[in-house]
Amino acid sequence: MSASKANLHERLREATRALHDELERVVGISERIATRANYAAYLVKLWTLYTAAESALASLDFAPYGFDYPSPYRSRLLEADLGFFGFSTSRLANLPVPSAPRLDGVAAGLGCVYVLEGSAKGARAILPEIVAALGLDAARGATFFNGFGLDTRHMWQDCLAAINGIDPYSRQADSAVEAAVETFEMFICAFAPGAPSSLGANSRSGQVAAVR
Numbered sequence: 001m002s003a004s005k006a007n008l009h010e011r012l013r014e015a016t017r018a019l020h021d022e023l024e025r026v027v028g029i030s031e032r033i034a035t036r037a038n039y040a041a042y043l044v045k046l047w048t049l050y051t052a053a054e055s056a057l058a059s060l061d062f063a064p065y066g067f068d069y070p071s072p073y074r075s076r077l078l079e080a081d082l083g084f085f086g087f088s089t090s091r092l093a094n095l096p097v098p099s100a101p102r103l104d105g106v107a108a109g110l111g112c113v114y115v116l117e118g119s120a121k122g123a124r125a126i127l128p129e130i131v132a133a134l135g136l137d138a139a140r141g142a143t144f145f146n147g148f149g150l151d152t153r154h155m156w157q158d159c160l161a162a163i164n165g166i167d168p169y170s171r172q173a174d175s176a177v178e179a180a181v182e183t184f185e186m187f188i189c190a191f192a193p194g195a196p197s198s199l200g201a202n203s204r205s206g207q208v209a210a211v212r
């Protein structure tokens, strides 16, 4: 890392840039939103991942950093969208969830939140494609991608303010970077070729949905 890095956000972005590229590659968003069945299967996979990450975050108190992560909220948005596709929360509750990243303190938690909230920003960028390709919107199947709508950026700014309250060269910063890397790795493993379907070995995306 170069000595010119001004804050922990810069450090996190630099440390995870290649992982983001790799994640985008293994996800292949165009295929995931090519049909409503593919999209619903993608939401199921995301639900298992956000559920894992948000359960790890649930016990952490970010108040000393002036931040509040309303955990769980990304997984709740996914539940709303999956409800639209006819997936009950009780069916979701039976799905295997991956091991969550180790979050051994609030700084590590902020590293994980960086990844989740960054993805919320990226999701907003993808929303128009989903609307155009699948005819969905924030009230009908694309709540997760809409996030907090225009307020999504406020959550991101609050998260960055908390992150940048940490000395970027401290042990806490190291812990945040490690957790961000682990969180990205959890997502990459889940989407890597050969990763099991979230719905089990015999499921195909076409079976996911009695999609409307």
Ligand code: HEM
Residues within 6 Å of the ligand: 009, 013, 020, 023, 024, 027, 028, 029, 114, 115, 116, 117, 118, 119, 121, 122, 123, 125, 126, 184, 187
């Ligand atoms: C697979 C499709 C994805 C695409 C096309 C995508 C695209 C984007 C875009 C366009 C941004 C910049 C948004 C902005 O500045 O307004 C962004 C940021 C980000 N995305 Fe993604 N993203 C994807 C998936 C994900 C996932 C699944 C995660 C993590 C779980 C993720 C984590 C992040 C992070 C952390 C940032 C913030 C980087 C920073 O500014 O520090 N992305 N993404």
